Amino acid sequence: MSVNIYDVAQRARVSSATVSRVLNGSPHVSEKTRKRVMRTIAELDYTPNALARKLSTGNTGNIGFLIPDIENPFFAQLLRGITNAADESGYNIFLYGTDDSIEKEHRFFDSVRTERLSGILVIPVDAENEETCRRLSAFETAGVPVVLIDRSLKHGRFDGVFSEDFRGAMDAVDCLFRAGHRRIATIRGPENSRPGNERWLGYLAAFAQRNVQPNMQYTAQGDFHQERAYTVMHQIMEQENPPTAVFAANNMTALGCLRYFREHGLRLGEDISMISFDEIEMLHYAGIPLSVVDRDVYRMGRDALHLLTQRIETAEGKQSSEPGRHEIFLPTRLILRGSELWKGAS
Incomplete structure (x- = not known):
């Protein structure tokens, strides 16, 4: 007579799901229970079939x-x-x-x-x-x-x-204020995403805590993609009084901005400043020291x-x-x- 997972569960006085968790090496089983189940498996000489074990619990893995x-x-x-x-x-x-x-x-x-x-x-x-x-x-x-x-x-x-997108964005923009900037631009993330909205609110909060009104001519709607950021940077930077710093709402937005800066001979940290949300590891190899909000x-x-x-x-x-x-x-x-x-x- 073959032994199944329910036989093991009954003998060990646990549920079949607990037996399955023990067999799968789940950390969510006490050591005492695990030992009891393993001892019962040995006593009954139970050899589990992986597929049958998962199907028996409704967990395909x-x-x-x-x-x-x-x-x-x-x-x-x-x-x-x-x-x-x-x-x-x-x-x-x-x-x-x-x-x-x-x-x-x-x-x-x-x-x-x-x-x-x-x-x-x-x-x-x-x-x-x-x-x-x-x-x-x-x-x-x-x-x-x-x-x-x-x-x-x-x-x-x-x-x-x-x-904590709000706090990260607020810290980044506040850092740009402390570095001497007042004309700080941003390319927002999508309006229909939590990160996009939270980072936009963080940008606004950094201005509010200094009782400064942001210039909406320095802001643009982005989509977290490089091409859109590159396009709107033309609109933002080619004004009569362009911003001196940019808060990029994500890493792909930052890449679009960097492309514009490079094509127009703007040196990062000298002619134009920027902080990006999220790390871009490839920039390390290119020798581009970008300041970031990391997580x-x-x-x-x-x-x-x-x-x-x-x-x-x-x-x-x-x-x-x-x-x-x-x-x-x-x-x-x-x-x-x-x-x-x-x-x-x-």
Whole structure:
């Protein structure tokens, strides 16, 4: 007579989900319970079948990750944190690119129903899209947990891992003020994204705390992409009294600005100053000392994966309470390399 996972669970006086967690090496099992389960497995001479084990708990071990821009190094670093944590926990990551397209995002939701995913990590395209919220809520109702990363959704409550975007942006602009600048420009992120809005509010708050009115001629709507930033820099810098400093709302925006500066012979930290949100490692190799608002992107990925697997491994992947229980906010730090300086201040 063959022994199955339920026989082990009954003998060890635990649930089948707990046996599965022990077999998968989950850290969310006490050492006492783990030893009891392993002793029972040895006593019953139980040899688990990996697929059958996962199917028995409704946990296939497959996690979908929706990423909006595969060219942005921020998302590559985020993916590294997710995949490393997934390897340690015995999960597989399936990557889906949306190209910041709501249509592609919704097509993924349509296709994923047949792919038996145990959970979904999402960087939503549009924070205000009610259809996205409705579909993700339906996944959670069906026992497929959802964790948001970096961007939130206005019309729903989901677990998520975010950064302190407001504080990071405010610190960056305040640093430019302290360096002697008063004409400080910014290229905003998308209005329909949490990071875009929070960083814009941080920019405004830095002016407000000094009782200074920002000149809206020095601000422009961006989309977190390089080409848009390059285009609007022409509009901003070719005014009669151009700004002396720029706060770039993300790394790709900063690259667009740097392209404009290079083409027009503007020396960073001398003729023009800039601080960017997010690190750009490739600039180190090019000898470009860009000051940045940095955050632990690798940790964001790991925290998001751990948050999701905790949900998956609770009650055999079914929700035990309302979504939106956990939101993690990671701090930012300002790294100054000289690009915030300006020879006009001396």
